[in-house]
Amino acid sequence: MLMVExxxxxxxxxxxxxxxxxxxxESMGIAYGLRDLATFLRSxxxxxxxxxxVADSPFIEWHGGGPEVWAQRP
Numbered sequence: 001m002l003m004v005e006x007x008x009x010x011x012x013x014x015x016x017x018x019x020x021x022x023x024x025x026e027s028m029g030i031a032y033g034l035r036d037l038a039t040f041l042r043s044x045x046x047x048x049x050x051x052x053x054v055a056d057s058p059f060i061e062w063h064g065g066g067p068e069v070w071a072q073r074p
Contacts, residue, residue: 006046008057010037012064013072019064033070 010031011020018030021040028040034051037060041049054060055067062069 006059008041008060010060010062010067013070015072017071019070031070034067 007022007024009022011022013019015030018032018036021028021031021037023040023044028044029036031037031040034054037054038049038051041054049057
């Protein structure tokens, strides 16, 4: 059986209060917190995720800060 590895990248804050989320090479939009990120991932087929799941997931690449960073730094 062939396993397909999924890619989730949360880019550094570029919007004053949010971060772009890219799933399997496709931009899902700007997330303004863990709830938005979980919503994007559920819409991409990652069933049953909540804010705690996405904050602790080893499958998400966090660029420019971890799950606690959502705004641009001054």
